[in-house]
Amino acid sequence: MKMIFNMAGNMLVNQHADINKTTSLLEDESKVEFICVSNLFMTPSAKYADIVLPGTTFFERYDIGVPWCFGDYVVFGDKTIDPLYECRDEYDVFAEVADKLGVKEQFTEGRTILDLVKESVKRTREELDPSFPTFEEFREKGVHHFKFDEPLVGFKTQIDDQENNPFETPSGKIELFSKTLWNMNQRQEIPAIAKYISSWEGPEDPLIEKYPLQLISWHYKRRCHSTYDNMPWLEEAAKQEMWLNPKDAEKRGIKDGDRVQVFNERGSLYIDVKVTIRITPGVAGIPQGAWYTPDKTGIDQRGSVNVLTSQRPTPLAKSNPQLTNLVEVKKA
Numbered sequence: 001m002k003m004i005f006n007m008a009g010n011m012l013v014n015q016h017a018d019i020n021k022t023t024s025l026l027e028d029e030s031k032v033e034f035i036c037v038s039n040l041f042m043t044p045s046a047k048y049a050d051i052v053l054p055g056t057t058f059f060e061r062y063d064i065g066v067p068w069c070f071g072d073y074v075v076f077g078d079k080t081i082d083p084l085y086e087c088r089d090e091y092d093v094f095a096e097v098a099d100k101l102g103v104k105e106q107f108t109e110g111r112t113i114l115d116l117v118k119e120s121v122k123r124t125r126e127e128l129d130p131s132f133p134t135f136e137e138f139r140e141k142g143v144h145h146f147k148f149d150e151p152l153v154g155f156k157t158q159i160d161d162q163e164n165n166p167f168e169t170p171s172g173k174i175e176l177f178s179k180t181l182w183n184m185n186q187r188q189e190i191p192a193i194a195k196y197i198s199s200w201e202g203p204e205d206p207l208i209e210k211y212p213l214q215l216i217s218w219h220y221k222r223r224c225h226s227t228y229d230n231m232p233w234l235e236e237a238a239k240q241e242m243w244l245n246p247k248d249a250e251k252r253g254i255k256d257g258d259r260v261q262v263f264n265e266r267g268s269l270y271i272d273v274k275v276t277i278r279i280t281p282g283v284a285g286i287p288q289g290a291w292y293t294p295d296k297t298g299i300d301q302r303g304s305v306n307v308l309t310s311q312r313p314t315p316l317a318k319s320n321p322q323l324t325n326l327v328e329v330k331k332a
Helices: 019-027 090-100 104-108 113-127 135-141 156-160 179-183 232-237 246-251
Strands: 003-007 034-039 051-054 063-065 073-077 143-145 213-216 241-244 259-263 268-275 283-285 325-331
Touching (some): 073 135, 113 135, 135 143, 246 268
Parallel strands (some): 003 034
Antiparallel strands (some): 073 143
């Protein structure tokens, strides 16, 4: 890997597990030579870029917005102003790079972002929904809700005619026992039937003797992932703070509003505490998405939960297991 281009995302550092490990990897130029970030703000991820490009807001470009890609409505994003100052839409940046490489026509095919939006509307009408509005109608209305004549029934084709519509499994059926998983021969972590598996850094992990609190995290109402964490007014609406049960707080001499240190073998952070019965004893909770803000010694002062999370992948899907962590808390 020679280059990372990170566009409109704080995943490079902030939203990635084990921030201390991640930043040490990004700082090692023998592992990746060049990092470019295109964003609207100087996020924790942008601070690790060799070059930062100023992107555009949704006010400065045409777009079509969809809710999680599978919602039942779409929104027209109308451009209201030209990009301010030196901000540039990433499509235009890529087109200029392609031009330098002598492949601009192959990349753009002569189309602008507006052309691509129009083409998307056209293809939707032709291939998906003939009742979808024209570009002019969609732009005028601003939103389109898809209509359905009947309820959506999961696996309806298999229910109606399973023989000609088998499931995508070796047997073509719903498998309560999976021979494929059995053949992997990793039955301690990947059983062939659905059953409880004791998690690492869970209540049955011996590590709980050293780090006795199960750390959980949730999406916070004051931001979307990490977006808007740099808005001071939202801090007034919903403070970045850790929840702790009164029983756990009393054991540690911690009172509501105290500043505490939360730590494990991967890292350490400081955060204010909310002592509340709304969280179970033995569990601590830190809302995810706070911007990683280390002091001169490298200890986070904002409560960015990924300082404490692990990069260990889940056994089968190899996905992020970021809600399985043991920590300890002490008064700062």
